[in-house]
Amino acid sequence: MQRIEREQAKKYAFDWRDEPLLRVDCGEPFEIETYDASTGYFKTQADKAVPGKRPGFDRSPPLANPIGGPVYVNGVDRGDVLVVTLDDILVDDYSWIAVGPRRGPLGESTRWPELSSDYTTRIFRHTPGPSGTTRDGTLRFNDRLTWPITPFVGTLGVCPDREVVTSLDGQGPWGGNLDIRDFAVGNTIYLPVYHPGALLYLGDVHASQGDTEFTGTAAETKSTVRLRLSVIKQKRLPWVRIEKPDSIISVHADRPLEVAVETATVNLMDWLITEYGFTPTDAYCLVSTCPDFRIHVYQMCKIARLSFVAGAELPKRYLVT
Template sequence: MQRITREQSRKYAFDWRDEPLLRVECGEPFEIETFDASTGYFKTPEDKAIPGRRPGFDRTPPTANPIGGPVYLNGAERGDVLVVTLDDIVVDDYSWTAIGPRRGPLGESTRWPELSGDYTTKIFKHTYGASGTTRDGTLHFSDSIRWPITPFVGTLGVCPDREVATSLDGQGPWGGNLDVRDAAVGNRIYLPVYHPGALFSLGDVHASQGDTEFTGTAAETKATVRVRLDLVKQKRIPWMRIEKAGRGAPGMDSAEEHGSLVSVFADKPLEVAVETATFNLMDWLITDYGFTPTDAYCLVSTCPDFRINVYQMCKIGRLSYVAGAEIPKRYVRA
């Protein structure tokens, strides 16, 4: 199996001028070994998020949040849609999060001075599950608080059309640093293609994250990600889409019907991201599932299982807020 090693996963931009590290066929599995968002800087609680100590923080924007790629998919052309399937994510034996002065929404807090007066790094131990790996492992937040590891890829995408976008704060229809927790094992991610080969990259795996990634960092970790790429030829979509896999449930005809459709969008203010993600979900229902505009509009307002996910709402650099409009597939059977 072809692989991009961790030492090769030190790119800090989605740049269409970069030479591909791999060339793959549709459906061919390959692996990308990723660094964490700090490129390995955070290892112990003594490693503080002080900019002057961190490699790459003498640049603007900093060289952080590395990605592995690009991967060239044979047959991909401008105007196609890239289909990304994440088959496996195996995270490292620890993850970290870091807070401190001028970091996140409480980086200048007077209400809780400990959040803005000093830097704090928390290291979370990972223990293996029954598989003998972290696939079904546990994250230990403290001696008394723990939860299942729920990994996802925080930064992924193709190269943008004409611009070069950093992996730290680049976002767009092509992907980027979106921290969408539904970029997880078994789900399919759809992205518009702008260049021959699509030029796909990923990195920034999180062992877990809550809604909004409130502090600006989640449970950041290294990982090995197994991926397959495919194509929908000559189809246009406005932004990233995700087709979540069904988990199976009593009374359901199939696991496929038990999945859901998620339309992703990023913008500021948050209500614009929410509204546009919903508009784009309606377009998906109308274009691919035969809904009338009236039915699609009324469905997202009345369906009790329609959801808005706020994936990322960090006050960091140029990052926009990331929302996803989600509807279960059982309501949209073609």
């Protein structure tokens, strides 16, 4: 099986000029070994998020949030849709979160000075599950709290049309640093393609995350991701889409949050109208009355130029008119 090794997965931009690290056929499984968002800096609680101590933070933008790629997909052209199927995510034996001065929305808090006066790093140990691996393992938050590891890919996308954007705050219809918990095993992601071969990058895996990723970091970890890619020829998408076994999700990122929510909902309506035979009136009324229509706020953290990421979700059982 072809693989991008971890030491190769240290790119910090979605750059269409990069030479592909892999060339794969549609349907061919391959693996990408990812670094955590700190490129391995956080190993113990003594490793603080002090910018002056972190490698790459003497650059602007800083070298953070590494990704592996690009992956060139044979037979994929501009104007196609890349279909990403995530088959497996095997995370490392620990993850981390880092908070402190000027990090996140409470990085200047006077109400709780401990959040803004000093840097704090927490290391979460991962206990293997019945399989003997972290695939069904447990994250230990502290001596009292544990929960199942629920890994997902935080940064996933193809190269945008003309821009070269950083993996730290690059976002768009093509993907990017979106921190969507539904970029998970068993789900399918649809990305519009702007260059021959699609030129996919992937990284920033999380062992778990709460809605909004409020502090700006979640349970950041190294991983090995196994995936397959295929293509829908000459199909136009307004933005990233996700298909789960039992639902569909339309994604959008913008500021303010209400724009992201509204656009994700409108794009979901477009999906219902163009592919499932809904009339515009039926789609409009459905999202306002269906008790199982859901809005997710995946990412709403104050880091660099990141926009807020929303998803509009509808169960598949309603996709019958």
